[in-house]
Structure formats: structure tokens, C-alpha cells
Amino acid sequence: MDAFYAAVEQRDRPELRGLPVIVGADPMGGRGRGVVSTASYEARPFGVASAMPISQAYRLCPRGVYLPVDMEKYARVSTEIMEVLRRFTDCVEPISIDEAFLDVSQSRRALGPGEEIARKLKDAVRRETELTASVGVASSKLVAKIASDMRKPDGLVVVPPAREAEFLAPLPVRKLWGVGPKMEEQLQKVGIVTIGDLAAAEARLLQRRLGTHGHDLRLLARGIDDRPVVADPGEAKSLGQEHTFATDTADREVLRRTLLDLADGVARRLRGQGLRGRTLTLKYRDETFRTLTRAETLAEPTDSGNELFRVIRRLFDGVHGSRKVRLLGVYASGFGGTASQLDLFAPPVLPSAADQIRDRVANRFGEGTLTRASLLRPSPPLPKPPRGR
Secondary structure, rough: OOOHHHHHHHHHHHOOOOOEEEEEEEOOOOOOOOEEEEOOOOOOOHHOOOEEEEHHHHHOOHHHHHHHHOOOHHHHHHHHHHHOOOOOOOOOOEEOOOEEEEEEOHHHHOOOOOOHHHHHHHHHHHHHHOOOOOOOOOOHHHHHHHHOOOOOOOOOOOOOOOOOHHHOOOOHHHHHHOOOHHHHHHOOOHHEEHEEEEEOOHHHHHHHHHHHHHHHHHHHOOOOOOOOOOOOOOOOOOEEEEEEEEEEEEEEHHHHHHHHHHHHHHHHHHHOOOOOEEEEEEEEOOOOOOOOEEEEEEEEEOOOOOHHHHHHHHHHHHHOOOOOOOEEEEEOOOOOOOOOOOOOOOOOOOOOHHHHHHHHHHHOOOOOOOHHHHOOOOOOOOOOOOOOO
């Protein structure tokens, strides 16, 4: 999808169309907090890019429209898009909320060659979601992925069979999967700048520089990628929530309340989807933008906010030092295939009575209607009445 989060916001709010829209700002409206999740194509000429601090984006584009991430809305739209894709083939492998691989080799008899299928797919997505998608058509996942990025937005690039190496050759080596900034620097030191340079490099040189990884990269550089498209089993891989503070904080009570609120939020989502997580992960970013993740795998999966908080608090205590905290996140994963076998005669494991009540109240009256007393901030003292009254 093209600038997915920003495109959804522009679709739903026509007054934003044609304006530079930056998604990722602090929910409280602060323009100096958060990280850019998506920038609309109108914002990109200013130099705004994904993963950039919002404060830097604001310096580059002070007149942009800065919006918080609305992940629930984007997830709903993503579900609609994936349903459209599955009409073209059963073999769909989502790799993010806005991107997927499709193996259409079994669809050609009914739908035509790859390019024709791609055009029909783009038209269907636009017609049903009012959003544009860019598509790459090729004989391998690597080449199709790179092709899909070549003519954004609303692009369509077809790489015919046996032309993969020719297509890849002039592109920067950084375009290859597995080549990050450090590896790119290593390769440039030996004169490898383009994918074509890598394809032509001596195997011994790459072995010496990159070890066994060099052999795999050389194959990819020649367009050789036999990884299959793996159909999505329809199961979420992780659930999580994050909070970016309006001001970096070292207040222990604020940090504790935030972790508890995040743990409760993730637990509610788990229970809402009938899931229990075995692996719990803390995401921690301090005032210097240093980002750490720490995880713990439980003996038994859980959907309890109390249990999530207990583990996440311990992980937090293991990484928190003297610096102020900018962001905290809580994630749960490991939903299937790892749980212990259920006893045929044991009663089902249900959420606690308190959790069940909170879920019912939230479903009926809205999120936050019923909350923990420890999450409530103390009310300011009432003003003293004037003397003599």
C-alpha cells in the first residue's frame, strides 16, 4: 500500500488531501514527541521519512498535519485489503499490516498472466477501499518486493522471467534483503556499490568479508530466490501497545502507572480475541533515543493484566537506570503451538472474575469506564473558602 497510514487519514478526512500529513505524533497533540510511522507523499519532498523523530520532522515541515497513530482503524482497513487479495489466490502471505506476497501461479488460467492479475488487483483495492497499491510482478519474492517499490505511488512494475539479474544490476546494493548500513559500508570498501557489482564479485572475497552470508547474498544479487510464498494461517503473531510520554520522565510512579495501564490494555485485547500469550516483551526507549527490548517466556500462557504487569515490571527494573524515559511498550506473543496440552476433563481456563467484569463493562459502556484505583491520579485539593464564611 502507498503511504498507508497517511493515505487512510486523507481518505477519511478529505480536507487533508493534498496536504503533507505525518502520522506518529503524540496522541496528546505534542509535535515534539513520537516517531514518524508514515509520511504522505506531499510530506516527503521536505525530507520527512519513516522512523524519524517527530521533532526532526516538525523542523523540516512545520506546516505539516501531525496525527497520532490509530492502529485499530488501520488494522480494520488492512483486514479489508487482505480479503480483496484472497479473492485472487488462496496463497497470500502478509508481511506487515500493509504489504503481502501473493503466489498467483495457479490463478493464471482463470485470471490471465501476472500483469493482468496485478492490474485487476489494483483496481479492486482502489474500488473497495479508495486507496492505491503498488505492485511488483516477478518470478521470486525478492524481485517482486523490489519491483513494488520502484514506481510508487500507484505503481506497477513487471520483471519478466530470466531478466531478474538485469533488472537488479543497476540498483544500490542496499536494496537487497539483509544489507543494512554497516554491511553496505563493508561492501563499499571493496568496491561493491550496486547489486550488479555484488553479483559479479568473487565468491572468495565475499566469503572472507561476510562469511557464509556472502554466498546467499551473491545468489540474491543474481535474482536467485527460491523462497516460497507461505499462506498466512490467519493467526496474529503478536499484540502490543506503546506510549510515548509528552515529556521525558523519570517519575517512578508515572512509569509504574504507565506499565500497568499498558499491561491491562494488552490483556484486554488478548481476552477479546480469545488468545493467551506465552512470551511477554518490554520495549524501552530513553531520552537519548536508545531503544531496548527485553522478553520473558512463561511456563504457561496468560491473558491476565496482573501477570503481564508482574513480568513487564521485572523486565523494566532490569533495564531502567538514571536516564529519563521517552517511550514504553508492552507486547505479547507465542499464541499457538506452544501451550501445554489441555486436560480433557479439566474445566476451561477463564479470565478472573474481576477481568470478566471489566471486559463486560468496557464492551457495554466504552474503554476506561471501569479502571484500577491505582491508575487514578489524585484530584487537586479544593480551594479553601474565604475567611469569615
